[in-house]
Amino acid sequence: MKRALLTGALTGAASLAALLAAPALAQNVAITHAKLVIGDGSAPIENGTVVVQGGKVVAAGASVPVPAGIKTIDAGGKWVTPGLVVAVTDLGLVDVGAVEESNDSDGDKSPFSAALDISAAINPNDLPIEVSRAGGVTRAAVAPIGTNSIFGGQGAIIDLGADPDAVTVPRAFQYVELGETGARRAGGSRAATYALLFNALSEAKELTLAPAGPRRDDVLLTRRDALALGPVVTGKQPLYVHVERASDIRMVLGLKREFPLLNLVIVGAAEGWMVAPQLAKSGVPVLATPLTDLPNSFEQLGSTQSNVGRMKAAGVKVSLGDFGDQPRYAPQYAGNLVALTKLPGASGLTWGQAFAAISSGPAEALGMGDRFGSLRPGRAGDVVIWDGDPLEVSSGVLKVYIDGIEQPLSNHQTRLRDRYATPAEGALPKAYQW
């Protein structure tokens, strides 16, 4: 955050505009008369106030005093929420998905797998980050997705601030594909997947116990990959496991019998509702793909829109993640889960639960619940002011703060929008209108 002004000055041709648009240092600010959403699952608070000082939330609620002399913004009844937290994205890795050379989400020709550290590839200036920020997303988990192994490598936790310091936590978790994708990569069968996984974790364990010692002569993993899995085996680094099928989820939960220290997070879980009691009992967080309701593969035959609602009702620590397309759609997905509560026979989430599922829920699953994801005191000053109900599709974002710094919301899209507000060319071609 601190180098924001410098970034602006360095951006070359548009330097003056960029400098003017560049975020200031963290401000102390109070936002009053807000329809205030804490993000912890509670219902919105009418006429609420949030106070941000030193880049952090110091107070938020109904009768919060505004410190003397602090800059105050009157929200005039508008919705004010914590920034959105989106888990398991490719933000920062991709300019254009189908332009291979601009896409770092796939390393399938790399000789390494678990050792890959995605934080090295993250570009804080990429357009998807800017567009997502303008949609109210302030934090994300970035997962490496494709390697030639079941291990995708080590993901990172980032903020979406307009500054060069995107990475909050590098090597925040290891990502592994089990299920159909994992089976394909492991040799064509789930049996191969689990053999590979158990072997890899065993090699990592051996190396952890004797880092300097000689390795067995039948190892499959490179030393670097095995070393990278050390913190997974000891539980210091969470293991994100992508699975969809109920039987695969049961297998994952069973991994702890062999490796008791594993710190698991389950991603996907289309059939999670079928094993909801076991998931709840395990306490393993689930980052569920919301609204998957088609049997799009044989590991998703049990897909239902009620999946998240049913898991929540069973006591699973479930929030939203891994929805494949743009992170700024998170509120739409959450809103749809609220819509389900009005449908006979369906299970959804209350409004408060739904918003938590895209803010504090994923933050907690990432192990960052005390750092961001809600407006509880001590959390980062990530605040969004909306022009309507944030879960409603017609609503938009008015202001975004990250760590107490107001963020620029313009980007390639908004510039095109402004240029073509009147499509006809004027005295000079459109290229001169900027």
Added chain:
Amino acid sequence: MKLLRKPALLLAGAALIAGSGGIGLAKDKKDDSPAVIAARDFDKNPYPSTYHAYPGVPTLITGATVFDGEGGRIENGQVLIADGKIVSVGGAMADMAVPAGTVRIDGTGKFVTPGIIDIHSHLGVYPSPAVEANSDGNEATAPTTPEVWAEHSVWPQDPGFSRAMANGGITTLEILPGSANLMGGRSVVLKNVYSRTVQGMKFPGAPYGLKMACGENPKRVYGSKGRMPSTRMGNFAVDRATWIKAKEYRAKRDAGKLETRDLAMETLAGVLDGTILVQNHCYRADEMAQVLDMAKEMGYHVSAFHHAVEAYKVGDLLKASDTCAAIWSDWWGFKMEAYDAIPENAGLLYKAGACVVIHSDDENGIQRLNQEAAKAQGDARRIGIDIPDAEVIKWLTFNGAKAIGVEKLTGSLMPGKMGDVVLWNGNPLSVYSRPEKVWVDGALMFDAANRKLRPVSDFELGQPGEGDVK
């Protein structure tokens, strides 16, 4: 500029059709008995629709907010459906001749729209489960395949049809071949009602479409095979050469000089006749402008540009050519030609007076076209373009019907049209609203309150979720 020739609406099943200029093979102009016409024109409709409306009861919805699909909004409105048709639509005091035995539904606090129409779907040709064995949407073995027909790929047991109805209120959809080819083949318009056969789903009277594609996909697919086209200029050259051939074929046909049938040329001649509507996948503004010139050069009309993420740059051209833009609200950036997509696309097109259609191209998006439209409405509002809800609903109903040539049959709540109606449990432009009841041709085909009134495809029987009804 009247290149647009709306097709004479084909009749379901039976003989087709005076005036559509049947093929010249052994044509006997003296004998116009139905049997002879049918024999002569068998190639015009060899896989006829066997769809039939299911039984319905006369139904009167009262007290609802009604969006008629053509921009009209009635508060506290009434909609009467009987004999499979819209009978009348009006305010609370409207004088309606309500038949005996009419079922009355209290629509207080609820909303009524025409059945939602998606003019860009691959349900059935790329069904769930998305396994290779089911992947039937692109005949990617030659850059022009106007001879293939999407209906020959449609799997009528795709579970996606049920979700499209239950969550999206979809009653009519156009299934298109994919965009690997410059000319991908014929589309088919379906009623969203399961049947044992594709013929049993075919929308009676709907014209065929021709799927075309410009830009990245054809040049990538064929360039990577080391054959033409490998560039955008190659795309145009292949298209133009094919159209020239089609014009020659058509001239020969009209002169009664054809010696053999050519399935590809039959489709293209149908486009030149104006009986088959061009549905053109195209992202970039500059390419759309060139395609419009090609259409002029060759003598056809582009009914709609699909995806059209840069349509906002050329709304004036689209309006002048009476070509709809069938778009997502805010898909963006996934490929180079989608780089300039903006969420205000629909709003700017609306402001330019062009025809906006919201489409899905996606088995999930088709379940939420109403939400996509609402997103576009919100993004328009934020730049000062206020679009009434009733106009936005038109993007999902009448405009789509027009783009696929069925606007005289469905797409709005005008008396006499098909009884394709959705009762929503709230404003359909809210994320919190869902279809409560869906009628197709006056028959209640989905009822959120009645588990048995929800379709479950063959594929899902006995599966864990069983069509998301468990």
